[in-house]
Amino acid sequence: MAGTDLPGTGERPITLSVRDASVVYRPSADTKRSLRDSLLGRAQRSREIHAVEGVSFDLAAGDILGIIGSNGSGKSTLLRAIAGLIPLESGSIYARSIPTLLGVGAVLQPKLSGRRNIIIGGLALGLDKMTLRDRFDDIVRFAGLGEFIDLPMQTYSSGMRARLLFSVSTIVRPELLLVDEALAVGDASFKRRSLKRLRSMAQDAGTVVLVSHKLGEIRGSCNRVIWLEKGEKRMDGEPAAVIEAYKDHWKAQDEAEAEAEQG
Amino acid sequence: METSLAKQSSTTALDGLIDVSASRTVPEYLADLWRLRNFMAEVPRADLRARNMNTLLGNVWYLVSPLLQVGVYFLVFGEILGVDRGLQNFLGYLTIGVFLFRYSQQCAIAGAKSLTTNEGLIKSIRFPRAVLPISAVTAETLALVPALGVAIVITILTGEAIEARWLLFIPYVALLVMFTMGIAFITARLNETFRDIQNILPIFFRLTFYLSGILYSIDRFTAEPDTPQWVLNVARLFPFNPWYSLITLAKSSILAEVDAPPEIWISAVSWSIVALIGGFLLFKAGESTYGRN
Numbered sequence: 001m002a003g004t005d006l007p008g009t010g011e012r013p014i015t016l017s018v019r020d021a022s023v024v025y026r027p028s029a030d031t032k033r034s035l036r037d038s039l040l041g042r043a044q045r046s047r048e049i050h051a052v053e054g055v056s057f058d059l060a061a062g063d064i065l066g067i068i069g070s071n072g073s074g075k076s077t078l079l080r081a082i083a084g085l086i087p088l089e090s091g092s093i094y095a096r097s098i099p100t101l102l103g104v105g106a107v108l109q110p111k112l113s114g115r116r117n118i119i120i121g122g123l124a125l126g127l128d129k130m131t132l133r134d135r136f137d138d139i140v141r142f143a144g145l146g147e148f149i150d151l152p153m154q155t156y157s158s159g160m161r162a163r164l165l166f167s168v169s170t171i172v173r174p175e176l177l178l179v180d181e182a183l184a185v186g187d188a189s190f191k192r193r194s195l196k197r198l199r200s201m202a203q204d205a206g207t208v209v210l211v212s213h214k215l216g217e218i219r220g221s222c223n224r225v226i227w228l229e230k231g232e233k234r235m236d237g238e239p240a241a242v243i244e245a246y247k248d249h250w251k252a253q254d255e256a257e258a259e260a261e262q263g
Numbered sequence: 264m265e266t267s268l269a270k271q272s273s274t275t276a277l278d279g280l281i282d283v284s285a286s287r288t289v290p291e292y293l294a295d296l297w298r299l300r301n302f303m304a305e306v307p308r309a310d311l312r313a314r315n316m317n318t319l320l321g322n323v324w325y326l327v328s329p330l331l332q333v334g335v336y337f338l339v340f341g342e343i344l345g346v347d348r349g350l351q352n353f354l355g356y357l358t359i360g361v362f363l364f365r366y367s368q369q370c371a372i373a374g375a376k377s378l379t380t381n382e383g384l385i386k387s388i389r390f391p392r393a394v395l396p397i398s399a400v401t402a403e404t405l406a407l408v409p410a411l412g413v414a415i416v417i418t419i420l421t422g423e424a425i426e427a428r429w430l431l432f433i434p435y436v437a438l439l440v441m442f443t444m445g446i447a448f449i450t451a452r453l454n455e456t457f458r459d460i461q462n463i464l465p466i467f468f469r470l471t472f473y474l475s476g477i478l479y480s481i482d483r484f485t486a487e488p489d490t491p492q493w494v495l496n497v498a499r500l501f502p503f504n505p506w507y508s509l510i511t512l513a514k515s516s517i518l519a520e521v522d523a524p525p526e527i528w529i530s531a532v533s534w535s536i537v538a539l540i541g542g543f544l545l546f547k548a549g550e551s552t553y554g555r556n
Contacts, residue, residue: 017280084283084389087551094280098389108383116309123302124388165387 012060015176015207016082016099020091023052023074023081023231051077053231054091059224061096061175061205064198066212066222066239068246074231075211079178082209096207100125100174102166110154114145114164117153121168135171142197143167144190159186166194170201177201180211195221215243287391292547295391302394307402325406326413333361340478348483351520355418359517360477362414363436363510366407367443368468373399374447375454375461378553385554392553393546396451400444411436418517431516438535439509445538448546455553475506482522502526505534 026048052074059065067075080086082093083101108117118139122132140149143163153161163186170177179198186194198208198221212218218225218239225242227235235242287295296303314322336357340346347353377395378385385392415432419425453460484490485498501507508530515523 014280082283085386088284093283095283096280098281099283101387101389108387109381110383112313116313119309120302120306120384121388123305124299124384124390124394126298126301126390128301129305 012062012205013096014058015061015063015096016059016209017094018058018078018082018091019056019093021052021055021078021081021093022050022089022091023077023086024089025049025051025077051231052081052228055226055228055231055233056091057226057233057236059207059209061207062202063224064202064208064210064222066210066218066225067228068212068215068218068225068243069228069234073228075228076180077231078228079180079209079211083178095176097175099176099178100169100172101178102169102180108153108165111152113151114140114143114149114153114156114160117164118168121165122171125169125172127172139167139171142171142193159190162186163190170194170197173201173204174206176207176209178209178211181213191217215247219243286551289544289547292391292393292550296393296397299390299394302390303398303401306398307405310398310402311405326410329362329365329410330358330413332365333358336361336478346479348480348487350480350483352418352421352423352518355414355421355423355518356480356514356521357478358414358417359411359514360475360510362407362410363439363513364472364475364477364506366403366410367439367446367506368464368472370400370403370443370447371450371468372461372464373403375450375464377447378451378455382554392550393448393543396447396546397444400440400447404440407436415517423518426519428516432513435509435513435516435531438531439513441539442505442509442531442535445535445540445542448542449538452546452549455549471504471506474501475504475510476501477510480521481507502530505530505538508534 055074055078057065067078069075077086079101081088082095083099084093085101108121112120118136119132122135122139123129127135143160143166145160145164148156148160153164156164166179166186177198195217198210202208210218210222222239225235225237225239226233227242227246235245311322333354337354341353341357347356350356374396377399378392381395385395450460450464481498481501485495502524508527511521511527512523512531514521515527
């Protein structure tokens with residue numbers, strides 16, 4: 001198929017295509033209206049936040065894309081849009097299969113034990129009972145939860161939650177995995193194991209999108225980096241070049257600030 | 264060479280890719296649901312097991328609590344107020360009615376809560392959200408089966424003769440399950456838009472309970488010679504009440520003294536189909552809004 005033979009993706013088939021994607025938040029329109037407000041026809045404030053604006057990129061099987069940018073640059077929003085969890089204002093996102101999002105804030109069911117959460121999470125990902133039973137020990141071992149497995153998830157540390165979610169989400173070997181800072185809270189040994197798993201997934205023709213503040217993590221695992229600023233794509237290319245430009249930008253910013261303080 | 268390929272990338276390269284932001288058509292959505300059948304089979308069973316685990320009698324409360332309720336109604340409305348109006352098997356009449364009504368009410372409330380209690384799951388994993396109200400109703404339905412077994416035993420003990428028409432009880436209860444599923448879809452959607460619904464539902468069901476002929480038989484009142492005209496007028500409205508029609512239909516298969524005229528039958532079947540399909544479509548229309556806050 002000629003169409004898959006694209007510049008930038010080589011011979012590999014495209015697994016994710018983001019075209020001119022924009023996400024707009026309207027905070028008041030999204031919040032729950034009480035019955036009273038609706039009955040009184042209370043006007044809603046029309047404040048718009050352009051979280052992502054006109055971002056485009058294509059990824060192919062085997063790609064590990066890193067997304068960097070300052071806080072509030074739209075990284076997580078873009079990831080949630082790719083996961084299909086929030087609607088686009090304009091543009092389109094096409095994917096080979098439904099992406100799996102792995103986020104650090106996700107807690108599944110805090111009152112239930114880790115064991116129940118693994119079962120519920122696995123079933124919600126479409127696993128059947130037998131497969132889940134077969135892989136259960138693997139999931140628990142990878143998450144390194146030990147005796148905590150039967151305690152409610154709300155008693156877990158953020159690192160333990162992240163490990164459990166990572167373990168559940170990657171056991172199905174999604175073709176398209178989106179990772180949002182989830183590795184940031186793990187300890188060094190978990191980070192090493194999870195990066196290894198991400199690389200092996202990419203080798204199995206999977207595609208990974210990684211959002212992180214840890215530039216070293218991005219440099220060590222990605223083959224392409226996108227730098228987002230104020231929702232727009234600022235730079236896109238080789239990890240070393242983009243990370244260098246990103247660092248220079250902040251250095252210049254810091255210097256300008258220091259000068260302003262002095263003067 | 265490169266430019267021509269790059270041009271193609273905006274069109275043909277999308278072959279075989281799916282639009283992640285597109286809302287699913289009804290057949291696609293149903294296929295997604297089918298893929299999660301394991302979830303809908305396993306989660307309700309585990310939920311049921313986990314409930315009441317901390318109480319002394321555990322799951323026995325599922326039977327004891329409605330039975331105590333039936334006992335209270337029997338004493339107050341049957342023995343003291345005499346609302347039974349000569350029904351031979353008032354205890355059986357009460358038991359089936361109370362059990363089925365409670366089931367429907369609990370499904371509506373569980374449906375309303377299903378999205379809010381699973382917010383973490385909704386925010387982390389993409390799956391058809393309808394599995395949540397369906398799982399909630401499935402859990403209640405699994406709990407209903409032993410309760411109905413007890414209700415049947417009570418009607419036998421209170422002198423009801425076993426007949427071939429008892430078999431109709433199963434399809435008649437199935438109609439109620441369909442209707443209730445539709446109601447749970449509706450309450451789930453409404454609860455996402457208006458949180459007030461959780462405060463309104465108990466009042467709504469309390470009112471409906473008294474209007475659905477659970478504690479009395481409206482036919483017994485209209486059959487009396489000196490019935491006032493307004494009672495006759497109100498009685499004509501009863502078949503429009505889905506709970507009245509569906510529960511009366513179920514009772515008619517077990518209890519010899521309860522009749523289900525055609526209007527009851529038509530109402531029960533129409534309500535169950537309309538509520539199920541309408542509720543599902545209403546729920547699906549809100550799919551992208553669930554768990555967004």
